Amino acid sequence: MVDLIQKKRDGEQLTTEEIQFIVEGYTNGTIPDYQVSAWLMAVYFQNMTEKERADLTMAMVASGDQIDLRAIEGVKVDKHSTGGVGDTTTLVLGPLVAAAGVPVAKMSGRGLGHTGGTIDKLEAIEGFHVEITNEQFIELVNKNKIAIIGQSGNLTPADKKLYSLRDVTATVNSIPLIASSIMSKKIAAGADAIVLDVKTGAGAFMKTLEDSRELAKAMVNIGNNVGRKTMAVISDMSQPLGFAIGNALEVKEAIDTLKGEGPEDLTELCLVLGSHMVYAAGKADTLEEARQTLLKLINNGEALAKFKLFIEAQGGDGSVVDHPERLPQAKYQIELPAKNDGWVAEIIADHVGTAAMWLGAGRATKESEIDLAVGMMLNKKIGASVKAGESLATIYSNDKEIEHVKEELYRSIILSEEKVESPRLIHEEITD
Numbered sequence: 001m002v003d004l005i006q007k008k009r010d011g012e013q014l015t016t017e018e019i020q021f022i023v024e025g026y027t028n029g030t031i032p033d034y035q036v037s038a039w040l041m042a043v044y045f046q047n048m049t050e051k052e053r054a055d056l057t058m059a060m061v062a063s064g065d066q067i068d069l070r071a072i073e074g075v076k077v078d079k080h081s082t083g084g085v086g087d088t089t090t091l092v093l094g095p096l097v098a099a100a101g102v103p104v105a106k107m108s109g110r111g112l113g114h115t116g117g118t119i120d121k122l123e124a125i126e127g128f129h130v131e132i133t134n135e136q137f138i139e140l141v142n143k144n145k146i147a148i149i150g151q152s153g154n155l156t157p158a159d160k161k162l163y164s165l166r167d168v169t170a171t172v173n174s175i176p177l178i179a180s181s182i183m184s185k186k187i188a189a190g191a192d193a194i195v196l197d198v199k200t201g202a203g204a205f206m207k208t209l210e211d212s213r214e215l216a217k218a219m220v221n222i223g224n225n226v227g228r229k230t231m232a233v234i235s236d237m238s239q240p241l242g243f244a245i246g247n248a249l250e251v252k253e254a255i256d257t258l259k260g261e262g263p264e265d266l267t268e269l270c271l272v273l274g275s276h277m278v279y280a281a282g283k284a285d286t287l288e289e290a291r292q293t294l295l296k297l298i299n300n301g302e303a304l305a306k307f308k309l310f311i312e313a314q315g316g317d318g319s320v321v322d323h324p325e326r327l328p329q330a331k332y333q334i335e336l337p338a339k340n341d342g343w344v345a346e347i348i349a350d351h352v353g354t355a356a357m358w359l360g361a362g363r364a365t366k367e368s369e370i371d372l373a374v375g376m377m378l379n380k381k382i383g384a385s386v387k388a389g390e391s392l393a394t395i396y397s398n399d400k401e402i403e404h405v406k407e408e409l410y411r412s413i414i415l416s417e418e419k420v421e422s423p424r425l426i427h428e429e430i431t432d
Contacts, residue, residue: 001025001035008042016055023059027158033165040162040171048176053218054225056176060184063158067107069190071138074103075281078191079273080182082206082215084199084237085245085353090118091254092262092270093277095307098146099297100274100290102281105141106148107189115353115362116247116370119150124248124327124372128316146310155188175211179218183230186223193229193280195273196220200427201238203349209234209427216430224432229280234427235269239347239382242266246361246375246396248327255324258304265381265425271295272426328373330396336409338386345416347382355408359397374398376409383422386415 004018014022022039025031048056069076077097081087090106098104108118108130115121122128130150132140140147159181166172186194196219199205200212216232223230235241242263244253256262257270275290284290297303304321312318320326356362360371377394380386392413395402 001031001039005035005038005042008039008046011046013049014052014055016051019052019055020059020062023056023063023158023162026161027063036162036165037169037171040166040169040174040177043176044171044174050221050225053176053180054222057180057184057187057222058226060156060158060162060180061188064154064156064188066188067134067155067190069105069138072103072105072141074101075192076103076105076190077193077195077277077281078106078186078189079195079197079277080186081197082182082199082204085115085203085240085349085356087199087241088121088244088250088254088257088266089197089241089270089273091121091251092257092266093274094146094148095258095310096270096294096297096303097274097277097281098144098310099302099306100278100293101145101283102278103141104146105137105190106146107151108148109151115245115250115356115375116372119148120370120372121247121250122148122311122316124251125311125316125320126326128311128314130314132314140313144306144309144313146306147314148310156184159184175214175218178205178215179222183219183222183226187226187228191228193277194223194231195276195280196230196232197269197273198232198234199237200234201236201349201423202346203240203353204237213428213430216428220430220432231276231280231429231431233269233272233276233429235272236423236425236427237349238423240349240352240378241269243378243381244375245352245356245378246359247370247372248329249375249377249396251320251327252324255304255307255321258298258307260298268425272429276429330373330375330398332395332397332400334395334397334402334406335391336393336395336406336413337389338392338415339410340388340415342386342415342417343420344380344382344384344386344392344413345418345420346414347378348412348414351408351412352376352378355405355412358405358408359395359399359402371398380413381422383420385419
């Protein structure tokens with residue numbers, strides 16, 4: 001191991017066998033933390049070649065279970081988002097793409113942070129559950145083209161160990177380490193093709209377009225180098241996506257979007273990502289044809305009907321699709337009035353997310369209980385004009401005393417005297 005630390009420290013390329021040796025040794029405990037810490041820091045400063053990145057990814061995939069989805073008919077396309085605030089895309093994309101005949105076999109986790117993960121959001125629907133066997137999961141996807149299951153088994157244990165170590169050694173922000181970490185989980189989960197939604201801006205993990213582009217290219221190259229058709233969309237997260245932030249509120253927004261009545265930005269991003277998923281699955285000859293298919297499925301009601309079928313197949317109350325008022329409701333709806341006239345110049349997404357977490361919409365720790373009813377609806381986005389007293393946001397709370405939440409929102413929604421343009425939603429699409 002000392003030789004391999006030195007080799008990487010000096011900027012040399014490690015072989016496939018050398019990377020496997022490091023990953024296996026660290027996972028089974030024969031190589032100590034302090035040596036792997038030194039190696040991670042060498043990677044941080046010296047970077048990795050494309051081959052090394054692919055080798056590291058596959059060594060982490062091989063460290064644990066791999067989900068076998070071969071029993072599911074068709075090309076299995078997975079979507080991954082690098083996160084953000086109000087990211088409701090999975091709730092819309094799943095049924096929308098499934099309605100186009102693409103199998104959506106989704107493994108999801110519970111969320112730490114601003115709001116819950118996809119599973120938490122879906123559990124705002126009474127009765128909905130993800131505790132199904134692998135056999136039921138595969139059967140549901142073959143029958144309905146869509147099912148969701150909780151992350152189970154021992155997927156990529158090497159990644160979990162390495163991430164914990166990176167977290168305490170200041171080596172998290174390394175493109176090859178981030179890219180291989182994300183892609184190892186997607187590949188172990190059994191996808192044939194992967195569509196990545198890489199966020200950029202204040203509310204994203206990667207704050208600059210340059211860093212987001214570098215991460216997107218790294219992940220696309222890893223996927224394609226290991227035989228998974230992979231592409232990435234770089235989308236804006238300088239403000240929350242859509243209007244809703246909070247679990248039940250985001251489910252309601254997903255229903256609206258599947259009806260064709262959702263926010264413009266959320267709808268557009270779902271059409272762009274969904275078009276790539278349909279195209280990657282071979283269900284359309286061009287991206288434009290895929291987009292037209294998706295628009296038709298929204299307009300004729302088939303996408304919404306698929307969402308209802310998906311909910312009921314996993315024990316949920318499908319009537320929420322027609323009666324969203326049956327979702328959990330907060331006791332209080334409190335408006336946040338603008339203090340003066342102007343234009344919305346900035347909405348600091350991660351601060352808005354923090355305010356939602358204070359209401360109880362997210363988890364600060366793994367033990368935190370989520371309140372599925374609470375959150376907020378933004379009434380104005382960047383570029384909108386505002387009159388004094390007009391509502392900037394509606395806060396959904398089960399507690400009347402929320403002055404700290406209001407203050408955080410006032411700090412997060414910044415008005416300007418000058419007219420401001422709304423930000424571009426899709427920055428780039430990367431296919432190779």
